């Protein structure tokens with residue numbers, strides 16, 4: 001998941017990238033950004049892609065920095081949000097950005113950006129993310145939940161067993177990946193997934209206080225094609241953690 005990967009993905013964004021903005025039916029992310037917003041504060045969207053969050057950030061903050069590794073994404077976000085007056089775009093790789101991002105923000109939003117299975121570059125990007133948060137500022141971090149990926153695997157097995165018992169073909173394809181380091185495949189792409197405790201530990205070690213931990217819940221249609229009618233709650237989810245820099 002280097003710059004080339006994201007430049008290529010940007011060209012086929014709609015078919016390749018899961019739309020968190022539209023699928024967060026309970027608006028957990030929206031509500032948790034609004035809670036810490038102020039027209040006197042600054043915000044930063046790290047990994048902004050096409051800029052889905054920029055209109056709401058622009059409306060609730062004095063100034064917004066929109067950051068992405070991909071030039072295509074920065075150009076698309078600029079075009080899509082050209083009417084917004086208070087956005088500054090920064091084209092940079094967070095894993096190499098310690099000097100390129102020269103400012104901090106009161107609220108930093110980082111939604112499904114720290115995904116690379118490469119621990120070295122993910123850790124470097126994480127360091128940039130936490131450094132971007134001003135003292136007493138907030139980080140709104142959203143990441144794929146490892147618990148949810150494993151739970152989906154349990155559901156697949158159950159689904160297969162039910163099909164078998166009904167005399168149907170049991171042919172669900174198990175998820176690929178390594179749960180021990182959290183690298184699970186999403187549509188064939190190895191993607192870092194996180195445990196709730198792992199997130200808490202990381203952020204506390206980095207001098208943050210955990211303020212909120214919420215599930216961003218999605219429907220089963222986001223996980224499986226044609227999910228069966230018996231498949232209800234609990235639903236699959238991403239983790240949202242709001243953490244305050246001490």
Ligand SMILES: C[S@@+](CC[C@H](N)C(=O)[O-])C[C@H]1O[C@@H](n2cnc3c(N)ncnc32)[C@H](O)[C@@H]1O
Pocket residue numbers: 006017018019020021046047048049050052067068069070073092093094095110111112113114125
């Ligand atoms: C899955 S998309 C999520 C987009 C957006 N945050 C959202 O919620 O819709 C991940 C985004 O993070 C960006 N990204 C990934 N790694 C990055 C890095 N090291 N530095 C800057 N941006 C990065 C990608 O280019 C892409 O736009």
